[in-house]
Amino acid sequence: MSVPGFAATAASVIGGVILATLLGAAIGQTLLCLSLAALIAAAVLLVRVHRLGVAVENSRFIPDARYERLRLRSRRLSLQLRDLRNAAAALPDAAVLLDGEGRIRWFNHASEDLLGLRRPQDRGTLLIERLRESTLGPWLESGAEKPLNDVPAPNRPALRLGMVMMPFGHHQRLMLGRDISDLMRLEQVRQDFVANVSHELRTPLTVIHGYLELLDPEDQPELAPVIAEMRVQSERMGQIVEDLLMLSRLETHQPLQEEHVAMRPLLATLRKEALALSHGRHHIELQERTDTDLYGSVRELHSAFSNLVSNAVRYTPTQGRITLIWERTDEGARFTVEDTGYGIPANHLARLTERFYRVSSSRSRDTGGTGLGLSIVKHVLNRHQAQLHIESEPGHGSRFSCRFGSMRLLKPIRLDA
Structure with a gap:
């Protein structure tokens, strides 16, 4: 084997190791994850081959023992690479490697079954052109930046897929699909x-x-x-x-039963409910900083906002302050519930919307909470393409904000006098 050909083999080995390692980490198949030692060994081999090539160019001489060691190491790594490629091809999850232009460079057998790709005719074709008419078309045309969940498989509509697109190598991308x-x-x-x-x-x-x-x-x-x-x-x-x-x-x-949601009467109702639940123990204030209305479900939005208000009343000590705020933002509008309650430690914030999750079980029992309120808030906001943002500090209260995009905003209905 010539030195240039040997170097190319080593480079191919390293590329295969990196690809296989990425596939193993992304798909969760630990069988594909090589040890770091193997990757380092391959890199060292490439450096040594490069140095050997320089020596050959200068002296045209290669020691037989050294060449034999490198040849055996190359063969060993080539066998590992072949095993990795065979394992990748046998994965039950679809894996498609794309170049910088979005053309298909490689795909495994599961991609044929789940995505309908065919070899060799689909190699080198644009993936977006190949799947434009399928259920994945809109996702690919939008850039495939976010994972796609629960979509029918292009080749087998009875199956449901979870898709993800990730950057790989130099301006390349790797698309993964799981049944x-x-x-x-x-x-x-x-x-x-x-x-x-x-x-x-x-x-x-x-x-x-x-x-x-x-x-x-x-x-x-x-x-x-x-x-x-x-x-x-x-x-x-x-x-x-x-x-x-x-x-x-x-x-x-x-389907969301959408209609014009008049915010002024909804906010007034929320304040009345807070006063009734408080029994005069708190200072409750309503700040309407905009007269903007929303487009959505009155019932669901009332349920979400009411859960935030009732939580503020339950977890704010007597004589505490609760403020309801409706205002415009650069992105759209925001409904906020501020309180001067107990506050929530930072390590709990990420799990607050889980069902039955409690920061303090004893306090929740005392206040009558069900542990489901914030889960309802999250689902309602997701159905309205909105987001829940939580800020809290123990001993200084909390701030729960429902953020709506501009596409959900409506001008208030003006009644003629």
């Missing part, structure tokens, strides 16, 4: 179970709560504390069921 059909079926089973159980629990809880209301603590004073606690807990269980049903409705991805 998530089983995960989606399990998720649907979970959603159906929660919805059915919640619906079935609603009636008996209503009956229990009704009978508890008929009991008069004055008839049996010794049972008054027990009856009061039973009423509180039955109301809390009823609220949990209602929140679960709301989440189930939001997760079914039913």
Whole structure:
């Protein structure tokens, strides 16, 4: 083997190692992840081959023992590269390597099954042209910057795919696709179970709560504390069921019933609810800094905003201040609930929208929280292409902001006098 050809082989080995390592890390197949030592060995080999090439050019002489060692090392790495390529080709996840122009350089067998690609005719073609008419077309045309979840497979519509596009090498990209059909079926089973159980629990809880209301603590004073606690807990269980049903409705991805949402009466209602829940224990202020309205679901937006307001009342000590703010921003508009409550440690902020997640379980029980309110807020805002932003500092209160894009803003309806 000539030195230039040997160097090319070593470079190919290193390129294959990098590609295989990236595939292993991205797809989660630990079988493909080479050790760092192998990568370093390949790099050292390339440097040594380069030095050997310089020596050959100068002296035209290669020691036999040194050449044999390099040849054996090259063969060993070539065998590893072949195994890696075979493993990549056998992956159940689709993997497509694109050049800087978006042309297909390489794809594995799963790409043929899931994406409908064919070899050798699709090699060298533009991926966006090849899949423009498929379910992936709009995603590719938009730049494929964000992962795509739960989309029908172009070649097998019954399958559901999760897609991601990532930069690779020098102006190259790697597209990965995973069959998530089983995960989606399990998720649907979970959603159906929660919805059915919640619906079935609603009636008996209503009956229990009704009978508890008929009991008069004055008839049996010794049972008054027990009856009061039973009423509180039955109301809390009823609220949990209602929140679960709301989440189930939001997760079914039913079309959003959109209409003109007049913000002024909605904000006034939220303030009244806060005053009723506070019982005069807090200073509650409403600041309307814009008369802009929204386009969306009145019911869902009221539910989301109401959860933020009720949380502020529950977790703010007596004589604390709660401020509701509706204002315009450079990006659109923002509804904010500020409070001077206990505050939340930074390590909890990322998990606040998880179901039943609690910063303090004992405090949540004392205040009657269900642990589902912020999950509802997140789902409602997602359906309105909006975002929830949370700022908090222990001992200094919290600030929850619902940020809406300009496409959701409407001019207020003016009623003629």
